[in-house]
Amino acid sequence: MAGIIEVMVERGLLSATDLKKINPSGREREALHRLAIRLGLVSEEDFLALVAEELNLKQISDLPESYDVAPFVDISPLFLEEHRCFPLGGDEVLAVAVNDPYDNLVLETFRQLFPGRHIELVLAREEIIGDWIKANFLAAASDEKSSEVDELSEIDGVIGLGDDADHLRDLASEAPIIKLVNQFLTKAVEEGASDIHIEPLAENLQVRFRVDGVLREYATPPKNVQSSIISRVKIMARMDIAERRLPQDGRIRIKISGKDIDLRVSCLPTVYGESVVMRILDRSNISFSLGSLGFPEVERRSFEEMIRLPYGIILVTGPTGSGKTTTLYAALNTINAIDKKIITIEDPVEYELDGINQVQVNSKAGLGFSNGLRSIVRQDPDVILIGEIRDRETADIAIQSALTGHLVFSTLHTNDAAGAVTRLVEIGVEGYLLSSSLVAIMAQRLVRVLCPACKEPFVPETALLQRLKFPFNVTESEPIYRPKGCKECSSSGFRGRVGIFELLPVTDAVRSLILESQSSLLLREHAVKNGMTLLRDDGWAKVRDGVTSLEEVVRVSGA
Numbered sequence: 157m158a159g160i161i162e163v164m165v166e167r168g169l170l171s172a173t174d175l176k177k178i179n180p181s182g183r184e185r186e187a188l189h190r191l192a193i194r195l196g197l198v199s200e201e202d203f204l205a206l207v208a209e210e211l212n213l214k215q216i217s218d219l220p221e222s223y224d225v226a227p228f229v230d231i232s233p234l235f236l237e238e239h240r241c242f243p244l245g246g247d248e249v250l251a252v253a254v255n256d257p258y259d260n261l262v263l264e265t266f267r268q269l270f271p272g273r274h275i276e277l278v279l280a281r282e283e284i285i286g287d288w289i290k291a292n293f294l295a296a297a298s299d300e301k302s303s304e305v306d307e308l309s310e311i312d313g314v315i316g317l318g319d320d321a322d323h324l325r326d327l328a329s330e331a332p333i334i335k336l337v338n339q340f341l342t343k344a345v346e347e348g349a350s351d352i353h354i355e356p357l358a359e360n361l362q363v364r365f366r367v368d369g370v371l372r373e374y375a376t377p378p379k380n381v382q383s384s385i386i387s388r389v390k391i392m393a394r395m396d397i398a399e400r401r402l403p404q405d406g407r408i409r410i411k412i413s414g415k416d417i418d419l420r421v422s423c424l425p426t427v428y429g430e431s432v433v434m435r436i437l438d439r440s441n442i443s444f445s446l447g448s449l450g451f452p453e454v455e456r457r458s459f460e461e462m463i464r465l466p467y468g469i470i471l472v473t474g475p476t477g478s479g480k481t482t483t484l485y486a487a488l489n490t491i492n493a494i495d496k497k498i499i500t501i502e503d504p505v506e507y508e509l510d511g512i513n514q515v516q517v518n519s520k521a522g523l524g525f526s527n528g529l530r531s532i533v534r535q536d537p538d539v540i541l542i543g544e545i546r547d548r549e550t551a552d553i554a555i556q557s558a559l560t561g562h563l564v565f566s567t568l569h570t571n572d573a574a575g576a577v578t579r580l581v582e583i584g585v586e587g588y589l590l591s592s593s594l595v596a597i598m599a600q601r602l603v604r605v606l607c608p609a610c611k612e613p614f615v616p617e618t619a620l621l622q623r624l625k626f627p628f629n630v631t632e633s634e635p636i637y638r639p640k641g642c643k644e645c646s647s648s649g650f651r652g653r654v655g656i657f658e659l660l661p662v663t664d665a666v667r668s669l670i671l672e673s674q675s676s677l678l679l680r681e682h683a684v685k686n687g688m689t690l691l692r693d694d695g696w697a698k699v700r701d702g703v704t705s706l707e708e709v710v711r712v713s714g715a
Contacts, residue, residue, distance in 0.1 A: 160189050160258060163210060169198050190256060204255075204279050211257055215279040220244060225292045230643070231269065233293040238360070238376040239265075242280070242288045248273060253280040253288075261373075268647040271640060333384045336377065337392075341419075341434075343374065345412045347646065350436055350477075354389065356382050356429035367646075368604045368653050369477060386423070386430050393421040401425055408434070415440050420504060439507055442482060444489040449482070450654035450703075452694060459598065459659060463487045463565075468595035469558045471545075473570040479602045479655055480567045481506055484541055487565060488512060491539065499535055501528045502543035517543070529553045533562070542566040548584040555585065558593040572691065573599040573660035574679040577670055591667040599658040599691055601712040603704045604650035610642035611649070616706065624710065627693070628700045637702045654703060656694040656713070 164170040174197045192198045208215050228243045236242060240255035241262045250273045252266055257277050266275045340363060344352045349365035356362075361382045363375045377385060387397045393406025408419040418437040423430050443449075446456055462470060470487075472480045485507060488498055492511050500509075503517035503525070513535075515528055525542060526549040532540060533553070545551045545566050558564045570576045576597045580590055613635035621630060630636055639649020660666070660683050669679055684690065689697075695709030 160207070160210070161192075163206065164189070164192070164198060167206065169202055169206070187256075187258065189258065200255075200281060204281065207257060208279055211277075213257060213277055213279050216253060217280065217284055219288060223292070228293075231293075232375070233289055234375045235265070235373075236289050236293065237286070240282050240285050242285045244278070246273075246276070249276050250274070251276050251278055253278050253285055255280060255282045255285055268641055271647075333381065333388050336381075337385060337388045340374070341410065341417075342412055344434075344436060345415070345417060345438060348652075352432075352434040352436065354386065354432040354434075356386075356426060356431060358428055361385065368648070368650050369602055370604070370648070372646075372648075382429055386432055389421060389432050389434070390423060393419070393423075395421070395423060400430055420506075437506055442507065444482070444486045444507075444509070446483075446486045446490055449479070449486060450698070451657055452689065452697065455657055455659045455689065455694075458661065459487075459596070460490065462596045462661070463491055463563075465563060465595055467558055467561045467563055469554060469564045469566065469593050470595050471566055471568055471576050471597045473568045473573060473576050473597065473599045474601055475569060477602070478600055479653075480600065481543075483598075483600060483655070484565050484567070485509060488539070488541060496538045497536060498539040498541070499532045499537040500541035500543070501525060501532060502541070513537075525550045526553060529557070533557055537562060539563045540565070544568070545580070551580055551583060551585050552589075555589045555593045559589075570599070572676070572680065573597040573658045573688075574676040574683065575599075577679060578676040581673070587670050587673055591662075591670040594662040594667075594670075596662055597660045599660075600655050601691060601695075602653040603656055603695060603698065603708040603712055605652045605654050606637055606639055606702065606704055607642065607645035607649055607651045609644045610640040611637040611702070612640045614638050620706075624706065626696055626699070626706070628696065636699050636706065638705050638707075650708075654698070656691050656698060656709070658689065658691040658694065660688055 161170065161175070165172075165175070170192060174192065177195060177197065189198075189203065193200055193203055204215055207213065224245065227245065231243065239259050239262050241259075242253040243266070244251040244253055250266065250270055252262065252275055254262055254277050257279065263275055263277070340352055340354075344365050347365060347367055349367050350369075351366040353364040353366070353371065354361065355364070360379050361377045362373065363377065364371045365374050366372075389408075390397045390404070390406070392408045392410075395404045395406045402425065404423045406421040406423070408421060410417050410419065415438060420435040420437065422433045422435075424433075425431075446460060451459065472483050474480050481502075488500070488509060492498060492509070497513075498511075499513040499515065501515045501517065505514045505516045508514065515523075515532065517523060517525060517528065525544070525546060529540070529542065529550065530553065540554075540557055540562055542550065542554055542564065543566070545554060545568055554564050554566060568576050568579055570579050574597070576599075577590060577594075581587060614637070615630050615632060615635050641647040641649045645651045660679075662670075663686070665682065665686070666679065669682060680688075692709065692713045695704070695713055698704050699706055699709055
């Protein structure tokens with residue numbers, strides 16, 4: 157917020173010495189003007205008077221006489237308290253009282269919650285806004301989250317590295333902490349989140365959920381409960397709560413809303429404390445059916461034929477979180493039968509599949525992909541799934557397994573299907589082995605699905621469509637769709653995700669190109685000439701069909 161800081165210096169509210177005090181290390185995450193106020197270098201009254209003049213905003217100290225909280229009951233009191241804001245009301249123009257007009261998240265949030273209404277900011281002192289929130293949101297609504305915050309504020313200060321583990325365990329077992337952590341878990345599952353991020357910041361704790369692949373802020377508990385919350389999670393995950401200097405991994409199994417939920421927990425030390433990420437594995441939310449993943453019909457039929465072959469390697473590529481494991485599980489489910497022995501080796505085993513032998517990598521015990529694979533081959537399998545090919549040794553064993561009559565599935569981290577060949581050559585696999593063992597390579601990404609309740613038709617500018625090389629005509633009678641936002645999709649405009657795919661069959665011509673050590677670009681061009689649909693083009697087809705938006709396809713495919 158350099159602009160307002162410079163004005164403060166010009167007006168004599170801050171000196172050069174003060175500037176050094178508020179930015180000593182360059183690592184402050186708090187806005188500099190807020191830090192100046194908190195340190196007492198600038199009074200709140202002087203700040204508000206200056207901002208009112210600079211931004212032409214009026215300052216208020218009283219609520220409207222006929223204030224009605226009803227239109228705003230869905231707004232989280234935690235959000236209002238954290239961002240020092242309060243909705244005042246209005247028909248076409250919604251007035252929002254703020255203590256810091258430079259907090260852009262306030263304006264953005266209210267625009268999403270109340271689309272179509274102009275948001276007008278007015279200024280108010282922090283204490284006044286706090287009183288309004290307590291009187292109208294906390295007391296009137298009896299919101300459980302708010303009562304948790306009140307209880308949390310009574311818990312003793314931040315736990316340091318030298319504090320006793322038993323004391324930490326006692327704090328983590330207090331009722332307010334247990335309720336708050338359970339609330340995070342329940343809300344995340346209800347919203348269909350894939351991950352919960354609990355991140356320590358300089359002044360507070362940030363809790364975010366990853367929903368449909370995008371992070372959303374959920375809550376910002378006070379700093380003084382940071383260690384208690386993280387210790388509670390570590391206790392549930394059977395981690396060592398006394399160890400706060402090294403990364404740890406754990407697992408939680410819990411029943412939420414009648415569903416058995418598996419949580420994979422990762423704990424990582426950071427500058428401001430331990431950061432925790434919980435991966436939510438909810439089988440009831442996942443469909444292991446190829447027909448539900450979003451495959452174009454032609455590609456689905458072709459892929460189903462390939463996964464029924466007796467031997468060879470089928471690779472699925474894409475970045476982390478692109479749905480590769482779900483696709484492979486769906487493939488295994490499709491071919492799973494009493495006459496097939498299927499074994500997987502994964503890191504970790506994400507979902508348990510009926511009728512399939514699943515092995516989890518255990519590096520501490522010496523069980524890795526390569527030595528685990530050697531043992532798996534001696535188990536007389538028909539089909540093998542390798543969670544990821546990470547090195548030449550694993551790749552060599554996978555290829556030898558394919559050449560000796562096994563069907564092998566695995567994943568790689570590459571940007572497109574053709575790039576998988578280059579990647580395997582780079583780690584030392586011989587081209588003649590690849591050409592004789594590969595059956596198919598499929599690249600995929602996940603795009604968010606437009607909310608059917610609120611998506612709206614529109615016709616973009618022709619120049620934009622031409623720049624993106626969008627291959628379909630868009631007219632008033634045949635529009636495409638864009639997100640709007642409503643209560644059903646939490647104002648995001650999207651609900652759920654679907655895959656976009658790029659399937660490269662390894663034909664005789666492709667095998668010849670691999671043997672000739674041709675580049676991935678030439679492999680890609682050859683495949684496109686012979687009918688391969690690129691990730692981008694599958695995405696454009698889903699835009700045309702109203703499944704997703706232009707921006708989503710550009711975001712995930714880089715089109």
